[in-house]
Amino acid sequence: MALRASHALRRPFSSPPVSSKPSIRTGAFSVRCSSFDSHDARKLVLEVKEKLVKDYGGLPVGKNGRDDEDMIYWFLKDRKFVIQDAVAKLTKAIKWRQEFKVSELTEESVKSIAETGKAYVHDFLDVNDRPVLVVVVSKHFPAVQDPIENEKLCVFMIEKALNKLPDGKEEILGIFDLRGFGTENADLKFLTFMFDVFYYYYPKRLGQVLFVEAPFVFKPIWQLAKPLLKSYASLVRFCSLETVRNEYFTVETLPANFRV
Structure with a gap:
């Protein structure tokens, strides 16, 4: 997504701890x-x-x-x-x-686009006590969904995730569920927008990004996107559903859509 200067939320920058010391x-x-x-x-x-x-x-x-x-x-x-x-x-x-x-971003202001289920902040933290932002890529349709609304939802979800940061924690975990991904879901502009937002406006808040069950058709998209993400590309880990289940959550805290 092309970076668009056009909206802000609630508490993105909490007191920034840099160690566990007093x-x-x-x-x-x-x-x-x-x-x-x-x-x-x-x-x-x-x-x-x-x-x-x-x-x-x-x-x-x-x-x-x-x-x-x-x-x-x-x-x-x-x-x-x-x-x-x-x-x-x-x-x-x-x-x-x-x-x-x-x-001015609120649950109500992003309600219509949020109801697609394309993105949500998980109720539980991961095993490293990080808030979790999940993107269900198969529900993202750039040809028919308003790009401005997508950007608003993106920023709102980042803010919501950061509001869940426990004391002493600085970063969130991003998960892209790529099951069912098709070319109609590809959106380089949005992917670039999201990583640019983290780089310029929420620096060092994104700890890791998981690309889960990426299909073969996604690989060319990634080759195009990777140079645009610069250093943030190094945060990306391609992994399986089992890896998400076994390494990032407990049985009780696993997001519902990764239980099946």
């Missing part, structure tokens, strides 16, 4: 002790805040805004604490959230 809180800012000194991290966060006030005063404030210190810290960490790089990526993300109206 957290340190200074004012409104909370980080975890790590190899990067917390005092230095705090100093860099404040530098970014000041720069955003000075150069991007028109950006929104509040949760996921230019003064959201946890969000600032997350993007600093993503950009290896290089201030200019973090500011560039962060301002792009904040503008996108505003233009895409992420905060």
Whole structure:
């Protein structure tokens, strides 16, 4: 999917833990002790805040805004604490959230496209305590389904999955159920859109992607898509239904559509 700047949600960026060590809180800012000194991290966060006030005063404030210190810290960490790089990526993300109206996405606003059953956030975490976003690719029909609605559903589901992150966890698991996939389900634009959204606006939130029971007809699509996904292609694992059952869930937590 071509990246479209046009919508935003609720809590994508929770306080970003970087280790299991105790957290340190200074004012409104909370980080975890790590190899990067917390005092230095705090100093860099404040530098970014000041720069955003000075150069991007028109950006929104509040949760996921230019003064959201946890969000600032997350993007600093993503950009290896290089201030200019973090500011560039962060301002792009904040503008996108505003233009895409992420905060206005609700269950009701995506209801019609969600009722296709093409994507859902699983009720249970995987064995690694990651929220699980499942895409049933055989129910995706780009020729007849509105691409804008597909994008809204994609972002809504990402936000919903991130809202399920347990304390101390940072990443979600994406599962593409490719059983029954046909050429009518192929959609390079949407696949590119989704991975671009993760790269630019939810960096380091996607821990792994499973392509389950990929049929032969899917392989040429993957060869075309793989270069477009850049480093994210390395997160993809082709696997069987049995692998999903045995390595990622317990009998009690396995998604219903993988029980048969």
